Amino acid sequence: MTLALVLSFTVLMLLAVPVGHALVLASAFAIYFFAGLPLSIVVQQLYQQTQSFPMLALPFFMLAGTLMLGGTLGNELLAFASKVMQRWKGGPLATTVVASVVFGGVSGSAVANASALGSVLIPWQKRQGYPAALCSANNSTSAVIDILIPPSIPLILYSLVSGTSIADLFTAGLLPGVLLAVGLILCCNWIARRRGFTATDNSATLRELARLALLSSPALLLPVLILLGLRFGIATPTEISVLAVVYALGMSVFLYRDITWARFQDNLIEAGVATGVVMLVIMGSAAVGWILTFDQVPTRFAAWITETVENPILIILSMNLLLLVIGMPLDLPPAILLLGPIFVPLAASIGMDPVQLGLMMVLNLGIGLYTPPIGTTLFISASIAKTTLGATTRELWPFFLVSMIVLALVSYVPALTLY
Amino acid sequence: ATTMTLGHNAAPGNPRGTAADEFARLVAENTGGEFAVRVAGAEQLGNEQSLLTSLRTGAVDMTVNSQGSCSALVPEIAALGLPFLFDTSEDAFRVLAGPVGAALADRFAAVNMVPLGWWDNGIRHITNSQKPIVVPADLAGLTIRTPPDPMTIDIFTTLGAATEQISFGELYIALQQGVVDGQENPLTNIASSKLYEVNPYISLSGHKWEVSPFLMSQIRWQQLNDDQKGQIQAAADAATTMQRGLIQDSEKTLFDQFSADPNLKINEVDKEAFRAASAPVADIWTAKPFGDFVRQLIDAAKA
Amino acid sequence: MTRPNDHQEDPQRDIATDVPHPPGGLLRLADGLDRIISFVTRTVLMVSGLALLLLLFANVVARYAAGSGLPFAQELPERLFPFFIVAGIALGAQRGAHMAVEALPEMFDRRGKQAIYVLAQLCVIAGNAVVMVEAFKVGNMSWIDLSPVLGLPATYSYFALAGGAALVILATVAIIIRLVRIGPEALPIPNPEETGQ
Numbered sequence: 001m002t003l004a005l006v007l008s009f010t011v012l013m014l015l016a017v018p019v020g021h022a023l024v025l026a027s028a029f030a031i032y033f034f035a036g037l038p039l040s041i042v043v044q045q046l047y048q049q050t051q052s053f054p055m056l057a058l059p060f061f062m063l064a065g066t067l068m069l070g071g072t073l074g075n076e077l078l079a080f081a082s083k084v085m086q087r088w089k090g091g092p093l094a095t096t097v098v099a100s101v102v103f104g105g106v107s108g109s110a111v112a113n114a115s116a117l118g119s120v121l122i123p124w125q126k127r128q129g130y131p132a133a134l135c136s137a138n139n140s141t142s143a144v145i146d147i148l149i150p151p152s153i154p155l156i157l158y159s160l161v162s163g164t165s166i167a168d169l170f171t172a173g174l175l176p177g178v179l180l181a182v183g184l185i186l187c188c189n190w191i192a193r194r195r196g197f198t199a200t201d202n203s204a205t206l207r208e209l210a211r212l213a214l215l216s217s218p219a220l221l222l223p224v225l226i227l228l229g230l231r232f233g234i235a236t237p238t239e240i241s242v243l244a245v246v247y248a249l250g251m252s253v254f255l256y257r258d259i260t261w262a263r264f265q266d267n268l269i270e271a272g273v274a275t276g277v278v279m280l281v282i283m284g285s286a287a288v289g290w291i292l293t294f295d296q297v298p299t300r301f302a303a304w305i306t307e308t309v310e311n312p313i314l315i316i317l318s319m320n321l322l323l324l325v326i327g328m329p330l331d332l333p334p335a336i337l338l339l340g341p342i343f344v345p346l347a348a349s350i351g352m353d354p355v356q357l358g359l360m361m362v363l364n365l366g367i368g369l370y371t372p373p374i375g376t377t378l379f380i381s382a383s384i385a386k387t388t389l390g391a392t393t394r395e396l397w398p399f400f401l402v403s404m405i406v407l408a409l410v411s412y413v414p415a416l417t418l419y
Numbered sequence: 420a421t422t423m424t425l426g427h428n429a430a431p432g433n434p435r436g437t438a439a440d441e442f443a444r445l446v447a448e449n450t451g452g453e454f455a456v457r458v459a460g461a462e463q464l465g466n467e468q469s470l471l472t473s474l475r476t477g478a479v480d481m482t483v484n485s486q487g488s489c490s491a492l493v494p495e496i497a498a499l500g501l502p503f504l505f506d507t508s509e510d511a512f513r514v515l516a517g518p519v520g521a522a523l524a525d526r527f528a529a530v531n532m533v534p535l536g537w538w539d540n541g542i543r544h545i546t547n548s549q550k551p552i553v554v555p556a557d558l559a560g561l562t563i564r565t566p567p568d569p570m571t572i573d574i575f576t577t578l579g580a581a582t583e584q585i586s587f588g589e590l591y592i593a594l595q596q597g598v599v600d601g602q603e604n605p606l607t608n609i610a611s612s613k614l615y616e617v618n619p620y621i622s623l624s625g626h627k628w629e630v631s632p633f634l635m636s637q638i639r640w641q642q643l644n645d646d647q648k649g650q651i652q653a654a655a656d657a658a659t660t661m662q663r664g665l666i667q668d669s670e671k672t673l674f675d676q677f678s679a680d681p682n683l684k685i686n687e688v689d690k691e692a693f694r695a696a697s698a699p700v701a702d703i704w705t706a707k708p709f710g711d712f713v714r715q716l717i718d719a720a721k722a
Numbered sequence: 723m724t725r726p727n728d729h730q731e732d733p734q735r736d737i738a739t740d741v742p743h744p745p746g747g748l749l750r751l752a753d754g755l756d757r758i759i760s761f762v763t764r765t766v767l768m769v770s771g772l773a774l775l776l777l778l779f780a781n782v783v784a785r786y787a788a789g790s791g792l793p794f795a796q797e798l799p800e801r802l803f804p805f806f807i808v809a810g811i812a813l814g815a816q817r818g819a820h821m822a823v824e825a826l827p828e829m830f831d832r833r834g835k836q837a838i839y840v841l842a843q844l845c846v847i848a849g850n851a852v853v854m855v856e857a858f859k860v861g862n863m864s865w866i867d868l869s870p871v872l873g874l875p876a877t878y879s880y881f882a883l884a885g886g887a888a889l890v891i892l893a894t895v896a897i898i899i900r901l902v903r904i905g906p907e908a909l910p911i912p913n914p915e916e917t918g919q
């Protein structure tokens with residue numbers, strides 16, 4: 001069944017069938033013709049993904065972002081942020097990285113991170129002349145910092161299957177998260193130098209900056225409020241996304257008086273389309289994941305590694321390769337639940353600490369979130385940036401390289417995670 | 420050999436998973452290799468709600484489920500969670516071995532499922548981040564997360580707590596950051612999901628027991644002859660005994676482990692005060708459309 | 723790998739109906755289909771989106787004002803979300819917002835591209851036909867699958883999937899009509915600047 005799935009999916013992709021539809025059709029094809037199982041399985045997997053409470057944060061963070069930035073306030077904020085961040089080469093791009101570290105300190109999900117920061121920062125970066133695809137690549141990569149910096153939903157899941165302490169995992173994630181951030185900032189700076197996105201405007205006086213800061217303070221306050229709301233347990237991340245919309249609406253209605261019913265409607269429908277685009281891929285991936293699991297592909301592959309590979313360095317390398325392959329179609333939670341129980345004893349056999357293994361798995365599967373052709377943060381970012389998968393993929397490689405270096409360090413340097 | 424699929428949501432090493440593996444081994448042994456069972460745990464083939472639908476379409480042959488997800492299809496089963504209905508799991512199994520269990524099996528048959536065994540989901544206790552809960556009044560001012568289960572909501576509302584719906588995936592962070600103060604679960608879940616790391620007060624309220632039905636798809640069951648049915652039921656019976664034993668052991672071990680942990684404060688509650696304060700819940704449930712079943716259950720539990 | 727006209731400097735169209743085209747019965751049908759789909763999906767997005775917003779907000783307010791959250795605050799949003807999602811998927815299909823890998827069609831001339839695009843759209847119809855039929859079947863057997871607090875059957879969410887798939891099929895039919903009658907340039911692609919700014 002898996003072979004039929006892989007072949008039919010490849011053919012559909014070559015025909016330029018949209019990825020989400022291709023996942024659905026390929027899994028239906030494989031299940032019906034090669035397994036003798038009821039087709040209802042496909043629909044059930046699609047349905048199960050729509051019942052996801054945390055995914056509700058996606059449309060609302062996007063809506064809050066467009067409401068804030070679409071009006072008068074947006075112009076003030078953009079002017080201010082441009083004046084400040086353009087002092088450094090690649091500063092506007094690096095803003096996403098820094099913001100991901102800060103946002104990651106309160107959010108546990110890369111999806112929330114990509115949608116919340118992307119919908120605010122990508123339109124602003126595009127206006128400063130950065131290509132949409134570059135912004136999209138940067139945003140899809142940076143969002144992964146979120147699940148390394150505590151709190152982190154994938155690390156919580158890993159603790160469930162590995163029996164390690166959540167607190168230990170959270171502590172261990174901090175250094176790799178910061179390391180990844182530093183690497184990505186250097187990467188942004190390098191891209192800006194190489195492509196001539198130079199610092200353009202150093203002219204603003206302190207007085208002018210202060211004026212702009214004051215004018216844009218309601219927008220600058222929003223991320224601060226989001227952080228405080230999460231940190232002090234005012235509401236869950238999903239609820240915070242809704243509170244952000246209410247705040248943005250309140251500002252528009254009472255302070256700036258620039259909202260119209262038509263603009264609100266457009267923004268909500270925009271958020272709806274972006275949600276539909278991302279959810280279709282997540283739903284289709286779930287159906288594909290069901291087939292891989294039913295055929296016991298990950299289990300067999302891991303058993304094969306255990307039998308054939310003996311050198312510890314090569315075992316770690318094979319685990320990483322398997323994670324990269326499985327992480328392409330599979331979402332983080334099922335991949336962790338599937339491979340965690342297989343890898344924990346395998347790692348123990350070569351003396352690898354389960355905490356280090358957890359960070360390696362989460363970072364590796366996090367990279368899968370933007371490895372083409374299927375990835376959640378990749379789709380969110382490309383959708384927000386209004387660009388294509390192909391264009392984003394071409395901009396992705398420097399970020400990808402940096403992430404792989406950090407992954408190699410986490411995999412082979414225990415001191416990074418065990419201190 | 421015919422391969423059947425057993426799906427469940429538990430992590431490896433959990434009593435459910437261990438007993439499911441044992442069942443698979445016994446089926447192969449009892450049927451002389453005529454049948455094999457492929458066990459897929461950890462929600463690999465779908466969450467509990469999805470597995471139940473798969474059971475009805477025949478996509479999956481067997482599942483182990485929790486009481487809460489089964490109550491979507493068989494609402495009567497939620498009544499097993501009436502507050503302080505059973506003092507021990509043994510009391511519950513005694514009742515389920517009688518007419519109450521037969522009545523439930525009939526209800527499962529109506530939705531195309533055959534119960535192969537009543538597994539133990541454990542007795543539930545309250546944890547929170549603020550203080551030890553000894554009497555019901557201690558719950559006042561605390562926000563307790565409950566699963567979307569009408570019985571649990573009724574119990575905690577009646578006891579005077581504020582209840583909040585938070586999905587299990589968001590629970591740890593919600594407890595850590597204080598969106599809610601506490602939650603309720605059996606010791607096994609409190610341990611496996613590390614909830615004690617953020618909820619140091621564990622109060623052994625034992626307010627509610629839950630069953631974990633081990634179900635088979637009727638579509639597959641009807642394809643079996645009597646011999647095969649007998650062999651599979653025998654394997655299920657042995658796995659059931661094993662699962663119940665594992666839960667008892669694990670609750671004992673966890674109690675000792677939590678008691679020995681200097682960071683945790685574990686305490687007994689005034690059970691009589693809780694029993695009295697939660698008594699009105701039974702009235703709410705006997706007034707429901709399946710009130711006859713609820714009365715039958717209460718009478719059987721008292722006998 | 724990208725389509726020739728996806729550079730962001732190019733003026734872009736919102737939906738395919740804006741493509742100038744010769745008059746014709748089939749094309750009028752396609753325009754009509756698009757208007758219906760656009761109306762239905764926008765209405766569903768607005769109604770479900772506003773309901774979700776109000777519900778989640780009301781729960782936070784209730785927690786602080788009344789001291790206790792709403793008992794259905796997890797369940798009702800989960801039941802509404804599928805409607806929001808499928809409307810987004812269908813409107814996305816009409817606008818060509820679902821991303822694809824464009825490497826192969828790029829290698830062909832206009833005729834070849836047209837054929838590949840039509841074939842791809844037929845595949846989209848096939849996949850969604852499966853979803854439509856199966857979701858309807860599973861939905862019909864789910865009348866007894868009731869949500870714990872409000873007792874809503876899971877049927878509605880499955881029917882939402884079926885309805886969404888039907889809308890995608892209709893939108894794709896309109897796209898195919900234009901691909902055949904006008905050519906490969908009629909394939910809708912997302913508008914890079916339609917951020918409402």
Ligand code: NA
Pocket residue numbers: 103104105106107108109145146147148149150151152
């Ligand atoms: Na985080």
Ligand code: NA
Pocket residue numbers: 327328329367368369370371372373374375376
């Ligand atoms: Na991927």
